[in-house]
Amino acid sequence: MSKLKEALAGGKFPIVMEINPPKGVDLKGMLAPLQGLNGQVTAFGIPDNEHAKMKLSALAAARLVQEAGAEPLLLMTCRDRNRLALESDLLGAGALGLENILALSGDFVSLGDHPDAKPVYDADSVQLLQIARGLMAGHDSAGLPLKGSPQFCLGAVLIPEADPMAPQLLKIKKKLEAGVDFFISAPIFDLEKLRQFKKLLGPQEVKFLACVKVPKAEEVEQAAQGQHRKVYSLPPEVVQELAGNDPEEVLLKGAALAGRLLRQIREEKLADGVYVKAKGKVELMAKVLEAAGA
Amino acid sequence: MIIAERKPFAEIKDAVAPYEKVLVVGCGTCVAVCLAGGEKEVGLLASQLKLARGQNGKASQIGEITVERQCDLEFIRPLSETVAAYDAVISTACGAGVQFLAALPEMKPVFPALNTTFIGVNEEAGFYTERCRACHQCYLGLTGGICPRTMCPKGLLNGPCGGNIRGKCEVNPDRACAWCEIYAKLEGEGRLGLIEAILPLHAHGRSTTPGTVIHPAYKRRYGAHE
Secondary structure: OHHHHHHHHOOOEEEEOOOOOOOOOOOOOHHHHHHOOOOOOEEEEEEEHHHHHHOOOOOHHHHHHOOOOOEEEEEEEOOOOOOOHHHHHHHHHHOOOEEEEEEEEOHHHOOOOOOOOOOOOOOOOOHHHHHHHHHOOOEEOOOOOOOOOOOOOOEEEOOOOOOOOOOHHHHHHHHHOOOEEEEEEEEEEOHHHHHHHHHHHOOOOOOEEEEOOOOOEEEEEEHHOOOOOOOOOOOOHHHHOOOOOOHHHHHHHHHHHHHHHHHHHHHHHHOOEEEEOOOOOOOHHHHHHHHOOO | OOEEOOHHHHHHHHOOOOOOOEEEEEEEHHHHHHHHHHHHHHHHHHHHHHOOOOOOOOOOOEEEEEEEEOOOOHHHHHHHHHHHHHEEEOOOOHHHHHHHHOOOOOOOEEEEEEEEEEEEEEEEEEEEEEEOOOOOOOOOOOOOOOOEEEEEEEEOOOOOOOOOOOOEEOOOOOOOHHHHHHHHHHHHOOOHHHOOOOOOOOOHHHHHOOOOOHHHHOOOOOOOOO
């Protein structure tokens, strides 16, 4: 059983720290957080060409993380692979002992750095969960038997501030039906919104990691000008605290803020764990953990 | 109908530059309606070519003809004879028409004047929007008459992605999220039950190109027994 699954099952409030696969093969930056923080975090999240920007393969990065002695959480989008590739990568992950998988649709190609690439989406995130469950049960999506089945701990994404909420709840219901072990939220800065969402969701057996993020100066400025266009909001007090500082200062203050949010989420039991996005920078991650008292 | 846009003039002009006598063949159906390749547009293109070639001091002959439909042999067959007096042909049909024309016996080299864009509708004069990906498996009965494969850029079958913001699409914020629209429509009609079940993976095998459809009444004629 993966450490993440064990921590979630045991109510140990796992902390998953997101690292950044490089655009290139220089691994120093990506792996730096492992040496510094491995004892303090349960797993390291590995984005899959995040924001549709081409990076080193998440599957390869997950293996590298594992070889370095840490536990990876492999993010897998439906954007870049058809069902053959998704399944074969899932089998590859299984064979390498990579259990934690987060299924996502994936940001559209036109938002990234290869805007003329063919968007695939042969499966959606619900169907990807079904595919993974099928592999675990010993068959592929064509119904053909496998020689040896992988074991996964399967995650999916939810958006606490979705507007409208009802179509999102339909998707969550389908993800639950497809067989999800845990959810990870979109970044959250406004804990009142998280409280409301939890109430709306009702009691769930499935575990849920809230995402705390170190915001960039750019998005803080956008929020200050009413131009922030994300699936999460920055409340006025956050904007007031961070706006107007130089970019480095915003990151440092943002890390302290993310740490405070983490602590409050844990103390109030607003989630079963957290997923931290700190630009993949070890010094920011350390600052988040320090501010959280972790 | 099929929507198309005319290629930049320079691209068309350069393609037929080696040929002295060029026939511009229009299509009177979809591309005429979307103001890209009907009789009027053929006239305009022919005039542009004549003018451009005249400026270059090149003697040239540019002919014009528009047929009802270039995707129908009945209308294009006579062109095999018409083209005898020309060195090359520019077709202002969609890609289907261009190919059908190019395959005629005795046909001269054929060059497209249009970029075929999509199957769409005429929203208002000169304003066309896509509605159908011709995917061989219509979901519209389940999704309130809004196509998840076409109207959602990701073609998702089981609900919205996480990227929509206040019901607007992550890919184009000026456009509504297709799944938010599907949900609202079915909710308003009390038919949300239609989208509760998980839809399976789409059968792309059916849409392997090039596609063929034989009407049931003609299966015997074409030896396509079921």
